[in-house]
Amino acid sequence: MNDQTKAAFSSAADTAKQLITLATGLLGLEIAFLKGLARQPSSLDAFILKSSWFLLSVSIAMGLAALMALTGSLAQENEPCQRSIYQSNVKRPMIAQIVSFFAGIVLSVVFAFRSI
Numbered sequence: 831m832n833d834q835t836k837a838a839f840s841s842a843a844d845t846a847k848q849l850i851t852l853a854t855g856l857l858g859l860e861i862a863f864l865k866g867l868a869r870q871p872s873s874l875d876a877f878i879l880k881s882s883w884f885l886l887s888v889s890i891a892m893g894l895a896a897l898m899a900l901t902g903s904l905a906q907e908n909e910p911c912q913r914s915i916y917q918s919n920v921k922r923p924m925i926a927q928i929v930s931f932f933a934g935i936v937l938s939v940v941f942a943f944r945s946i
Contacts, residue, residue: 835913842915843900849931850893853886856938867945878941885934892927899923
């Protein structure tokens with residue numbers, strides 16, 4: 831495996847780890863500060879918040895799946911196959927992680943603006 835491929839796998843793993851950390855932190859902050867709201871959230875606000883939590887949880891799970899796929903791709907013994915971060919076993923969970931993370935962020939911001 832050449833140096834560029836090694837760097838690509840390392841960068842992909844670092845990106846997945848960073849998004850897992852950010853999603854976990856945001857999820858924890860939202861849960862911790864939920865009790866500090868002055869009013870009870872409406873049913874729409876509660877739906878938005880729970881959807882945000884769900885999407886952030888999906889992002890965490892897909893990040894873990896992506897890390898496992900990266901590890902599995904590197905551990906393959908048959909060298910003739912092209913190892914790449916663009917293989918579907920890596921690409922699909924990475925895309926799902928990124929999309930669910932940003933969707934969860936958007937819903938968190940929407941909830942925050944509706945709660946002010």
